[in-house]
Amino acid sequence: MLVQGKRPRELHWYHAGPMLYGDWGTSRLYVLGLCYYYTRQASFWFMLAMAGLWLGLGWAYQVICRLYPDGGGVYSSARHRHPILGMVGGLSLCADYVVTAALSSLDAFHYVDLPHPHLWAAGCIIALGAINYFGPRKSGSGALVVTVLTVILTLVIAVAAVPSLGHAHIERPSGGPIQWWKQFTFIILAISGVEAVANMTGIMVEPVARTARRSIVPVMLEIVILNLVMTLAMQALPLHVLGGGDASNAYVAHRDDMLRLLAEYYVGPGFAVAASLVCGFLLLSAVNTAVTDLVSIQYMMARDRELPAAFAGLNHFGMPAVPLLIACLLPFAVVVAVPDVAHLADLYAIGVVGAVAVNLGTTSTSFTLEMPWWERAGMMVLAAVMSLIWVTIAWEKPLALAFAMSILGVGLAGRWVAHNRARIREWVRVPAPAPEPAAAPPEAAPAYEPVGRIMAATRWNPRLIRFAVEEAKNRRAELFILFVRHLAVIPMGSVTVPDASHDIDAQAVFNDAQAAARQAGVPLRLLYSVAENVPDAILDIAVTHGVDLLILGATQRGALWRTMKGDVIQRVGQYLPEGTGLLIHA
Numbered sequence: 194m195l196v197q198g199k200r201p202r203e204l205h206w207y208h209a210g211p212m213l214y215g216d217w218g219t220s221r222l223y224v225l226g227l228c229y230y231y232t233r234q235a236s237f238w239f240m241l242a243m244a245g246l247w248l249g250l251g252w253a254y255q256v257i258c259r260l261y262p263d264g265g266g267v268y269s270s271a272r273h274r275h276p277i278l279g280m281v282g283g284l285s286l287c288a289d290y291v292v293t294a295a296l297s298s299l300d301a302f303h304y305v306d307l308p309h310p311h312l313w314a315a316g317c318i319i320a321l322g323a324i325n326y327f328g329p330r331k332s333g334s335g336a337l338v339v340t341v342l343t344v345i346l347t348l349v350i351a352v353a354a355v356p357s358l359g360h361a362h363i364e365r366p367s368g369g370p371i372q373w374w375k376q377f378t379f380i381i382l383a384i385s386g387v388e389a390v391a392n393m394t395g396i397m398v399e400p401v402a403r404t405a406r407r408s409i410v411p412v413m414l415e416i417v418i419l420n421l422v423m424t425l426a427m428q429a430l431p432l433h434v435l436g437g438g439d440a441s442n443a444y445v446a447h448r449d450d451m452l453r454l455l456a457e458y459y460v461g462p463g464f465a466v467a468a469s470l471v472c473g474f475l476l477l478s479a480v481n482t483a484v485t486d487l488v489s490i491q492y493m494m495a496r497d498r499e500l501p502a503a504f505a506g507l508n509h510f511g512m513p514a515v516p517l518l519i520a521c522l523l524p525f526a527v528v529v530a531v532p533d534v535a536h537l538a539d540l541y542a543i544g545v546v547g548a549v550a551v552n553l554g555t556t557s558t559s560f561t562l563e564m565p566w567w568e569r570a571g572m573m574v575l576a577a578v579m580s581l582i583w584v585t586i587a588w589e590k591p592l593a594l595a596f597a598m599s600i601l602g603v604g605l606a607g608r609w610v611a612h613n614r615a616r617i618r619e620w621v622r623v624p625a626p627a628p629e630p631a632a633a634p635p636e637a638a639p640a641y642e643p644v645g646r647i648m649a650a651t652r653w654n655p656r657l658i659r660f661a662v663e664e665a666k667n668r669r670a671e672l673f674i675l676f677v678r679h680l681a682v683i684p685m686g687s688v689t690v691p692d693a694s695h696d697i698d699a700q701a702v703f704n705d706a707q708a709a710a711r712q713a714g715v716p717l718r719l720l721y722s723v724a725e726n727v728p729d730a731i732l733d734i735a736v737t738h739g740v741d742l743l744i745l746g747a748t749q750r751g752a753l754w755r756t757m758k759g760d761v762i763q764r765v766g767q768y769l770p771e772g773t774g775l776l777i778h779a
Contacts, residue, residue, distance in 0.1 A: 204396045206407035211340035212393065212482075214412045216386030218343070219479045221416070222472050223300045224383040225423055226451035227538055229435075230444050231379045234364035239376060240424040243383050244417045246578075250387050251413035253553060253572050258394050258405030260562050265391035267552035268490060272497075274555045280499055282551035283490055284604040286388060288544030288597050290490070293385065293483040294318060294524035296537040301476035303449040303534070304469045311532030315525050321481050322521030325488070327510045327681075343475050346456070346468045347419050353459040354426035361428040378585045382542045383420075387549060392486070426455055434458055449534045484520045489682050491516035500607045501614075511679035511725070543586045543593040544600075550579035640714025643671035648720075649744040650675040650731050653702045657746045657778045662709045664744065664776075673738060674706040675720040677730050693721040728764035735773060742774045 228236045257265040264270075267286055272279030298317050302310035366373050390408055397404040427435075435443035435454070447454040452472055457465035492513045495504035508514045531537050556562065557572035587594040610617065647670045649661035658674065665672035676699040693699045703719050710717035720738075724730030735743050745762055766775050 204393055204404075205398055206404045207337065209390060209393050209397060209404065209408040210412055211337040213386065213390045213408055214340045214343075214415070215475065215478055215482055216389035217384075217412060218340070218386070218416055219297065219475055220383050220385045221347075221420055221423065222304070222452055222476060223296065223449065223534055223538070224380055225420070225427055225455075226448040227382075227535060228380045228424065229427055229451065230448045230535065232366065232376050233444060234362050234428060235366040236428060237361070237363050237421070237424050238366055239373075239380060240421055242377055243380060244421060246384065247413060247417050249571075249575050250384055250549065251409050253575055254387055254391055255402070255406050255409055256564065256568050256572065257391050257552065257556055258397075258409075259402035260556065260564065261391070262394050262397075262399070262401035264395040265552075266388055266490075267391075267548045268493060270391070271551050271555040274559060276497075276499065278551065278555055280494070280604060280608055281601065282548055282555070283494060284601045285544050285547035285551060285597065286490060287487060287604065288600040289385065289388075289541065289548055290483045290487040290520075290544075291523045291527060291600070292537055292541040292544060294480045294487070294520075295528035295531070296534065296541055297476045297479040297483065298524070299528055299532065299537065300449055300534055301473040301480070304453055304476065305473045306450070306469070311528055314528045314532075317477065318480065318484070318521055318525045318528065321477075321484055322517060325481070325484060325517055326508065326512060326514075339471070339475050339478055342471050344415060344419075346464075346471055347423070347452075349464070350426070350452070350455050350459055350468070351419055351422045354422070354429070354455065357429045357459070358422070358425045359429075361425040363425075363428060375585065375589060378542070378582050378589070379538075381546055381582055381586070382538050384549065385541065385545045388545070388552070389482075389486075391552070392489075423452070423455065426459065427451060430454070430458060480524075484517075484524070485682065487520035487523075488513055488516040491519065492682050494604075494608075495611075498611055500604075501611050504607075507678075507680065511681035513682055516682075539586075539590045539593045540596045543583065543590065543597045546579055546583045546586060547597065550576055550583055553579060639716035640666075641669050641716075643669060643716050645670035645742070646673065646738060646740040647671070647742045647744065648673035648675055648735055648738065648740040650677060651702060651746055652676065653698060653705075654746045654778075655705055657744065658702070658706050659709055660778050661744050662706070662713050662715050664742070665710075665715045666713050668742075670741065671716045671718065672706075672710060673718050673720055673740060674703065675722065675731065675734055676702050677727050678721070678723045679727050680723050680725055693719075696721070728761045728768075731761070731765055732768055736770060740773060742776060743769065744776045744778055746778050 228240055232239045254265075257270065261270050268279050268283030271282040295314070295318070298314035299310055301317070302313040307313050366376070390405060393408075394401050394405060397408075432443040435447060437446045450469070453465050453469045456468040460468075491500060491504050494500040495502060495513070495516075504513060504515050506514060527537070527540070531540065553572050553576035557569050557576055587597075645668055647661065647665045647668065649657060649672070651657050651674070661672060661674070664670075676693070676696075678696060678699065693703070699721055706717060706719065709715075720734060722730050722734060731743070731745075743765070745765065747762075762777060769775055
């Protein structure tokens, strides 16, 4: 009998909220300066309009999380309507993630004030890619620490600026409604990251609707309130301060590090240095998040047969190698080719707006979903607004449109390749892949009635399997063979994770175990699990099945693996419950 493991729901609101803030709240670090750059002394009115959109999207994504508890990101939700819609939404999100990584890394080095920030940013992206090769986990606890520090620093600036807010110089926006609309679309990247919470619903603790609400509401209110306060504080600054001593340069000089200037003016130079370091770290955290999210969405598409199978291949550390390579090279190329925050913002907006518009549009027009009429109507209005913003950006920013269309074109070409593998093999005369392993013959009746349970976890160690079979026979125990497929990437939705029937390595382990157990007359059960944390998966399964003895092989991983992932045996031995023995087979 084969038992498949499932991904646990372990993401609480106090982890999801900081992770959302790391995506959504980070935009403050460049939106403030860009808003002032584009709208000058009318910035407050545009930020107020943006606050209304934030509140609307925060409400809408609470609804989406409730409707799609297994994954409400645009790829998963739009795919319920049609696979092509899912691809369009997912590829729009890919464009967003590419520019998020480039823009966040570039702005991080503007905040820490290093020369040639684009070169530092490019190197940082490659370095993060090298680290992610080993599949480091997203840490909700780490995100919580950075979020708390950032919020505290921003609150200190806000409190220090309160006495000066009455001096804010606020003007009526210039031009007419058409010009106002265009200027509003220039700062629309302030909504970036809103998709993050919907992507996490598949691993949120239940009830998902409550967890999502507790994650969204505090972050949304913090962004709305403090961004408005920071905008007033920005407009209260004298022009010569904004321009670094040159009033004519006021709208450009601190476009890329406005929060650092606010910290220095209202609190002090020492505080500004600390704030810059925290802001830089938060932005680099956003780069890492964008890279891993870009890997995740490519992996999801490959598992759904929407991209070639090579995109679903995992390295020894459980990381999809091809998606990771793409997730590093594309942002690297973008930040080298476009080393300017304002120009990157143009590329950024069209991706996130397209993804949000598709998600809202497909959800609100899916009449199979149960939702009150007022929720559906509200989401339709928001979808129409986001669609109009997308059209405006595409018209006003042709390079942004070309960038989005290139991502879409390459992605859909990959989908065509994935769906026409047989035809392509005929064209290039590539032999068909080897047939899947034949099913093992039926199990023979065990030679005894088991009086205990032994579990052996292995990634294919024939000697360990034979030892486990002999140990089970000597103890007259039932034998469990566990194969854990290490998956470091977090699928953002109800993606089909690997299963034993398509896992060649697992099939080889199970075939060896079945042959050895049949010959010895040992009762056998096969267990297969996909896990990000291998020691925790082994512990959970051992406890679930109440085994009396756990057998592990002496690690064959090198020092690098142990440094990046930790020692499996050490962690299992540390937390194994009393009453369960641990036997290490060398």
